[in-house]
Amino acid sequence: MTEQQSEDDTEPLPTWPLVVWLARLSVYLLAQGSLTLLAYAYYGFGSNPDTFPLGFRIDPILAGANLLWGFIGTYIGFFRPRYATAFMLACAAFYTALAVLGSFTSHHLGMSLNDRVNWFHWLIVIPAWAIGLHALWRARG
Secondary structure, rough: OOOOOOOOOOOOOOOOOOHHHHHHHHHHHHHHHHHHHOOOOOHOOOOOOOHHOOOOOOHHHHHHHHHHHHHHHHHHHHOOHHHHHHHHHHHHHHEEEEHHHHHHHOOOOOOOOOHHHHHHHHHHHHHHHHHOOOOOOHHOO
């Protein structure tokens, strides 16, 4: 900084709300879904998910869903952050439905939703609902 420039002349760096950072974290779902589907393509779709490394022990249908949600969330988080709140609430609703299906019903829509996967879904939906609803409340109020 030169002597002619004061500290007030500098522009502050943009800050992103927590909901945008949470949408960016969906890159994990993108990586998990794509790597798991690649493993199924290589080893066969009849493979036992428990033979995969921890974090990738999901069935192909759930891997496809995670790939889709991860792609959408990564795109929104990095390129269209104004849609992050809507994405987070839709994602929370979807994974809440999966958590309820896996925890309280015997109908899993063809997916293998064991206790480990259900706990992961519950760990996703609680902060997603809290952060998404907080962002919605702040935008309206």
